Amino acid sequence: MTSPTTHPARPVHPAVSVPLSATTRQVRPVAADRSELPGPVTASAYVLLTLPVGVVAFVVTVLLFTAGVASAAVWLGLPLLVLGLSATRGLARLERVRAATVLGRRVGSPYRAAPPGSAARRWWSRATDPATWRDLLYLAVLLLPLGIAEFTAVVTVWSVGLSLLVLPVWYRFLPEGGVHLGPDGTTFHWLTVDSAWSALPWSCAGLLVVALAVRGTPLLAVAHARLAAALLGRRP
Structure with missing residues (x-):
């Protein structure tokens, strides 16, 4: 009669808890735009200020870099180029703040870290940074034309809408006591506004234009801000 074979018990290893950070790399989510649009006042201020900011950015960047490149052969241009790089980054930082509002x-800074070493090496790293060239593209090429177009569109739409909206109030202060349009002295009655009743349809049209401006101005501001964030902000 044979005895049953016994197997040695397997050693039980205690469970070791491994921190999550040791096995997986935590990824910071990219901040998304807010779901609601900015108010018409904030959007209008952003769009209207784009023109003066664009004028300053165009003059500063083009003047400094043109003068710096032209006089680089006599070493006078190097300080101008350094000043131009500093001004470009300062203006780009301003545009990131404006876009964030x-x-x-927050629109993150896209620049790579400065390498250790001399000041000349750090400035060369700035000059060859692709983010610097995107700053120049936005500030010296795109910002001023966009500012002119957006300023013209917003001022025109708001002016026309508000003027038509309050036409029943101010039509009587016109030189002829109203609006009379027509060629060769003739009058198109549907273009004549000489009473509050005749101004009422135009006031309704002005209300529609104002409603379009209230909705369209924030959309225009968000589109511009997203373009600025794409060119001037940190890339994923």
Whole structure:
């Protein structure tokens, strides 16, 4: 009669808890734009200020870099180029702050870290940074034309809408006591406004234009701010 074979018990290893950070790399989520649009006042201020900021950015960047490149052969241009790089980054930082007020999120800085070493090496790293060239593209090429177009569109739409909206109030202060349009002295009655009743349809049209401006101005501001964030902000 044979005895049953006994197997040695397997050693039980205690469970070791591994921190999550040791096995998986935590990824910081990219901040998304806020769901609601900015108010018409905030959006209008952002769009209207784009023109003066664009004028300053165009003059500063083009003047400094043109003068710096032209006089680089005699070493006078190097300080101008350094000043131009500093001004470009300062203006780009301003545009990131302005875009953040519209998007409702922070627009991160895209520049690579300065390498150790001499000042000349650090400035060369700035000059060859792709983010610097995107700054120049936005500030010296795109910002001023966009500012002119957006300023013209917003001022025109708001002016026309508000003028038509309050036409029943101010039509009587016109030189002829109203609006009379027509060629060769003739009058198109549907273009004649000489009473509050005749101004009422135009006031309704002005209300529609104002409603379009209230909705369209924030959309325009968000579109511009997203373009600024794409060119001037940190890339994923």
